[in-house]
Amino acid sequence: GDSVTQTEGLVTLTEGLPVMLNCTYQTAYSTFLFWYVQHLNEAPKLLLKSSTDNKRTEHQGFHATLHKSSSSFHLQKSSAQLSDSALYYCALSHGGSGNKLIFGTGTLLSVKP
Amino acid sequence: EAGVTQSPRYAVLQEGQAVSFWCDPISGHDTLYWYQQPRDQGPQLLVYFRDEAVIDNSQLPSDRFSAVRPKGTNSTLKIQSAKQGDTATYLCASSPLTGDTGQLYFGEGSKLTVL
Numbered sequence: 001g002d003s004v005t006q007t008e009g010l011v012t013l014t015e016g017l018p019v020m021l022n023c024t025y026q027t028a029y030s031t032f033l034f035w036y037v038q039h040l041n042e043a044p045k046l047l048l049k050s051s052t053d054n055k056r057t058e059h060q061g062f063h064a065t066l067h068k069s070s071s072s073f074h075l076q077k078s079s080a081q082l083s084d085s086a087l088y089y090c091a092l093s094h095g096g097s098g099n100k101l102i103f104g105t106g107t108l109l110s111v112k113p
Numbered sequence: 114e115a116g117v118t119q120s121p122r123y124a125v126l127q128e129g130q131a132v133s134f135w136c137d138p139i140s141g142h143d144t145l146y147w148y149q150q151p152r153d154q155g156p157q158l159l160v161y162f163r164d165e166a167v168i169d170n171s172q173l174p175s176d177r178f179s180a181v182r183p184k185g186t187n188s189t190l191k192i193q194s195a196k197q198g199d200t201a202t203y204l205c206a207s208s209p210l211t212g213d214t215g216q217l218y219f220g221e222g223s224k225l226t227v228l
Contacts, residue, residue: 009153034216041221042221043116043117043204043219043220043221043222044156044204044219045219046216046217049216089155089156093216100146100158100161100169101146101156101158101217102158103155103156103157104155105154105155106153106154106155
């Protein structure tokens, strides 16, 4: 079955350092990959999405590239900010209207001064 | 545009009690999802609807959980005889008919604590 793996439960960084959160997935079908961000007591919100192999997608300073050869969609940012502290979820969908999202377990990013 | 609205935001129950959660999706979104998010875990799909029809409820504990969307707009998720293991945030999400990315729009969730 489909699955999404996020290996880091907690990532703690000092402000200004680069961010990299790992995401790998398994599926037998064509796929959309997503990063959702969830701040404390808020709804998960879409950060990035992609379905194109080897194309970098960017939003709000974050970027990710879908690599179908390695089934990966790692999230990166060149310089962490205190406001980036949040839960980050990688998720996959088979696209089309009304298809479900399958989430990873999430990575809590904690950025310290 | 109004987002997905859920109520109540918080609920505290004793084991064995019942609770209902209500969700109002974004206007025009035909698909509605209920996810369960236990503390420190990712959201896990319970059930989803297209209009009033259930598309997938395979992960819904059918003996105690039920969900309806009678007019294809608002939805109610009910838990009867709650257990401590039901402690979680219940997230409602919706998505539009058009578009092909599978992006979901989430509400802020209903946080349930079962004592």
